[in-house]
Amino acid sequence: MYRINNFNPGPAALPLEVLHQAQDKFIAYRNGMSIMEMSHRSRDVEQLFEETQQIMLEILGLDSQYQVLFMSGGASMQFAMVPLNFMSAKRNGSYVLSGSFSEKAYKEAQTVGNAKIVASSKPQNWCSLPAVNDLRVDPEAAYLHFTTNNTIEGSQFHDFPSAGSVPLIGDMTSDLLSRKMAFNEFSMLYASAQKNLGPAGATVVVIRDDLLKACVNPIPTILNYKTYAQNNSLYNTPPVHSIYMMKLVLEWVKRQGGITEIEKVNVQKANLLYDVIDSSGGYYKGFIEKPFRSMMNITWRMRDEELEKLFVQESELHGFDGLAGHRSVGGLRASAYNAVPIQACKDLAEFMIDFQKRKG
């Protein structure tokens, strides 16, 4: 079966094994029904949720102080829910700005109220990351929000902020399960599924009980984290199929040896591409300063837009997809999420070297 070398930023590549498993069960999950035809109130779906929640906590190494919630609305809905649930006139929402998605989160918080920037690399055009080891965060702040991997620009935090007693909230949409992190230093983390976790539709929120208790604002039921926690994420009809696929992906992650083994491969994958960039004599120019480069989204530019366009066109003829940079920044981007096989990165590295030989 032909599989394209898929470097799309999201929705993105899924493990072939997982697609086959889902295909096998597509028509009959159990009892002559597809999972898509079952009531979300059925025991099957309840059990599916419980098992998915358990595997998630197990892979992250988190204990029962944390709850796993499933929602819709993507990471973008979390941008709104976080301030709605936790921010107040007295307690600001503090933000580290490191790329366009973190700025979007901050702007959404501004519509709710008291949002504050505590560090930003916008003046550097997002080419580096702000220092976060010595942040001045108001000790009364409701939370400190930051984005562990900046999907559009291609940067990734290797040092994490510590804000004392202020709860740390991480948007991990584009690097959850791709590398080891001190997950237990977060009061909450969230990710929409379509980068590392499964098909679009579901968003996962992992939240610690003490932060959950702090949701005291009078807000609509559907936007309150407590509603999801108290109803096992079954208050309204959730995206069941997307969550089922997430479970298959989590089981796949376990079979690979968990995050530790996945990370080793991800480092090799990213290095294959960065090595080509760095040894191209400036033909390929990395967008991000070296210490801040992302292992998930590898970004670079070329001499001019015309050549970049030609690169994308030719890459498509050679069996690659998704290499054009985000429309807001241009250039090139290879998103090498967990499910992208190392062979795809080898093929791309080879293509880049060959392209330079032919057109350089």
Ligand SMILES: *Cc1c(COP(=O)(O)O)cnc(C)c1O
């Ligand atoms: C993709 C992405 C988002 C937006 O996710 P949606 O599911 O489209 O709302 C937010 N943050 C990060 C870091 C992302 O990579």
